[in-house]
Amino acid sequence: MSESFFAQLEKKIDTKTKCRVSIPLANDEACAYAVCRGINSGILKATLIGNPEKIRLMYGEISDSPDVSIIDIRDEQSACAKAVEEVKEGRSNILMKGLVSTSTILKAVLNSQTGIKKNPLLSHLCFFELPDKPGVKILTDAAMCISPDAETLLMEIENAREAFCAFEKRSPNVALLSANEKISDKIPSTKLAEAVLSMVSTRKDMVVEGPMSFDLALNEESVRIKKYKGKIQGNADIFVVPRIDTGNALYKSLQYYVKASMGGMLYGARCPVVLTSRADSNDTKYNSLLLGISVWQDTR
Amino acid sequence: MSESFFAQLEKKIDTKTKCRVSIPLANDEACAYAVCRGINSGILKATLIGNPEKIRLMYGEISDSPDVSIIDIRDEQSACAKAVEEVKEGRSNILMKGLVSTSTILKAVLNSQTGIKKNPLLSHLCFFELPDKPGVKILTDAAMCISPDAETLLMEIENAREAFCAFEKRSPNVALLSANEKISDKIPSTKLAEAVLSMVSTRKDMVVEGPMSFDLALNEESVRIKKYKGKIQGNADIFVVPRIDTGNALYKSLQYYVKASMGGMLYGARCPVVLTSRADSNDTKYNSLLLGISVWQDTR
Numbered sequence: 001m002s003e004s005f006f007a008q009l010e011k012k013i014d015t016k017t018k019c020r021v022s023i024p025l026a027n028d029e030a031c032a033y034a035v036c037r038g039i040n041s042g043i044l045k046a047t048l049i050g051n052p053e054k055i056r057l058m059y060g061e062i063s064d065s066p067d068v069s070i071i072d073i074r075d076e077q078s079a080c081a082k083a084v085e086e087v088k089e090g091r092s093n094i095l096m097k098g099l100v101s102t103s104t105i106l107k108a109v110l111n112s113q114t115g116i117k118k119n120p121l122l123s124h125l126c127f128f129e130l131p132d133k134p135g136v137k138i139l140t141d142a143a144m145c146i147s148p149d150a151e152t153l154l155m156e157i158e159n160a161r162e163a164f165c166a167f168e169k170r171s172p173n174v175a176l177l178s179a180n181e182k183i184s185d186k187i188p189s190t191k192l193a194e195a196v197l198s199m200v201s202t203r204k205d206m207v208v209e210g211p212m213s214f215d216l217a218l219n220e221e222s223v224r225i226k227k228y229k230g231k232i233q234g235n236a237d238i239f240v241v242p243r244i245d246t247g248n249a250l251y252k253s254l255q256y257y258v259k260a261s262m263g264g265m266l267y268g269a270r271c272p273v274v275l276t277s278r279a280d281s282n283d284t285k286y287n288s289l290l291l292g293i294s295v296w297q298d299t300r
Numbered sequence: 301m302s303e304s305f306f307a308q309l310e311k312k313i314d315t316k317t318k319c320r321v322s323i324p325l326a327n328d329e330a331c332a333y334a335v336c337r338g339i340n341s342g343i344l345k346a347t348l349i350g351n352p353e354k355i356r357l358m359y360g361e362i363s364d365s366p367d368v369s370i371i372d373i374r375d376e377q378s379a380c381a382k383a384v385e386e387v388k389e390g391r392s393n394i395l396m397k398g399l400v401s402t403s404t405i406l407k408a409v410l411n412s413q414t415g416i417k418k419n420p421l422l423s424h425l426c427f428f429e430l431p432d433k434p435g436v437k438i439l440t441d442a443a444m445c446i447s448p449d450a451e452t453l454l455m456e457i458e459n460a461r462e463a464f465c466a467f468e469k470r471s472p473n474v475a476l477l478s479a480n481e482k483i484s485d486k487i488p489s490t491k492l493a494e495a496v497l498s499m500v501s502t503r504k505d506m507v508v509e510g511p512m513s514f515d516l517a518l519n520e521e522s523v524r525i526k527k528y529k530g531k532i533q534g535n536a537d538i539f540v541v542p543r544i545d546t547g548n549a550l551y552k553s554l555q556y557y558v559k560a561s562m563g564g565m566l567y568g569a570r571c572p573v574v575l576t577s578r579a580d581s582n583d584t585k586y587n588s589l590l591l592g593i594s595v596w597q598d599t600r
Contacts (some may be wrong), residue, residue, distance in 0.1 A: 129556070146479075146487050162397070179446075179548035187446050189545045214552035215579065222556070225579045245489045246546040248479035252514035253550060257430070257558040278310065279525045 004278035020045040024091035027054040030276040076209040080108035096274040119268035122154035142247030150195035175217035175236035176210025189242035263287030318343040322392035325399040327354035330576040339583030380408035396574040409558035419437035419568035421455035475517035475536035476510025489542035563587030
């Protein structure tokens with residue numbers, strides 16, 4: 001079996017131009033774990049914003065590393081603004097969410113004067129790798145877009161496609177997930193998929209198919225039994241859910257029961273915004289950081 | 301580790317009063333597998349409706365068993381009506397869906413003159429058992445109720461509670477799944493959960509809690525890390541999804557990646573309606589039949 005995607009990822013990172021991450025209210029356990037590991041591995045520099053005492057307590061001797069600088073700003077909103085400014089002015093390369101609310105950091109990213117929005121939409125990408133399948137897959141959106149309409153869903157897909165192509169140099173297969181393959185007025189997610197399909201019918205840079213159930217997108221055996229005739233035959237790369245509830249349930253199922261290797265980020269700004277949560281495993285926290293670094297290195 | 305729920309289930313079935321299943325257009329591979337296994341195990345009789353030649357071809361020597369009768373009706377609608385009549389007039393005890401569409405068998409079940417509706421709603425129950433957790437759990441609704449309002453969701457919960465209590469002699473913990481624990485106008489599933497909660501606040505026969513994410517409903521570790529203070533601490537028995545898309549994705553994830561032991565049925569008629577699909581594993585097909593037999597034996 002070939003080496004896992006996330007293990008390969010760490011090796012591919014170019015250590016000559018270390019990526020610098022900027023973190024508002026960096027005294028967050030998940031950040032501390034991932035950042036300390038990244039600095040010890042020689043792939044990362046960090047600008048830690050927040051209360052220096054708290055940060056030193058949490059990051060230990062790493063706080064004194066020449067690759068770490070600490071900025072004393074203790075207010076959540078100001079810390080987010082500073083972290084974004086660091087990226088905007090080229091002193092940092094990526095963002096990571098510290099002990100701040102997602103809405104506060106988003107407001108700083110999206111600010112029309114001082115922010116760093118790039119794409120029409122910011123959306124969440126969950127990268128995952130299955131035990132029995134090669135390659136990385138993307139689930140969107142499990143954390144940010146709540147009830148997207150067709151236009152928003154298409155923007156989610158654009159973000160996912162762009163990010164996928166940073167890792168795999170080919171057109172992705174995009175599956176629009178639903179409970180059913182038949183388009184039915186009774187099932188809104190099938191109508192949503194139909195609307196998206198009509199908008200991408202001439203696209204050459206990806207295969208978009210749906211509505212389809214999770215198993216057809218992922219499982220060749222199920223494709224064979226159901227005699228599914230589409231282009232996607234259990235080999236989807238990007239899994240698009242119609243609503244955040246579905247994305248969240250799939251994410252949690254992948255996390256706790258499939259034990260998939262995972263990582264996540266917000267995508268659509270000038271740089272990746274790395275998000276980790278306390279309930280993520282240590283590997284997931286570190287994988288998320290690796291993804292952020294890789295996307296930056298690939299797209300700069 | 302204690303024996304699995306589904307293995308116990310087969311042993312508990314009372315073979316003195318064999319259950320008789322009635323199947324419209326019984327020449328279905330999933331039905332044939334499950335029924336032949338049930339008859340060989342001595343726990344089942346069957347009334348197979350459809351084209352006798354096709355049935356004999358598929359069921360082999362089991363077609364000649366004294367526990368099997370074959371009724372020659374080849375039209376889908378008439379076969380469904382006959383299967384329901386067999387139950388209504390007491391000659392069969394449960395229904396199993398053969399090579400007919402779900403909507404045709406449902407129409408026969410729900411017919412106000414000739415049907416066998418009992419509860420206000422017919423809903424789908426997916427019974428599952430996790431590798432690392434004792435006891436059976438129910439996911440509802442992964443196959444039938446599309447976008448339930450609060451009243452419908454409450455009826456789904458009633459069906460699930462009633463079925464759960466056929467197996468476990470205690471009040472279930474019911475988790476209303478969503479992407480978030482906070483009630484927010486922006487996330488409809490959280491408002492739906494809020495509405496359901498207001499309708500069950502005085503109930504003593506179950507604990508209903510939500511909105512909550514899948515991991516809090518299922519995983520003690522996540523409860524600990526997130527410091528969740530609810531009554532449900534990773535020990536939900538019934539998992540209620542806000543929409544069929546979410547239910548379907550979770551079902552497929554449990555089926556293909558968690559490799560959970562599973563079985564399913566429609567619930568709310570005078571008898572269970574056993575549903576299997578070709579893409580189900582053989583064990584799932586048989587488990588579904590076992591569930592149907594058990595529920596009948598427990599509730600008759």
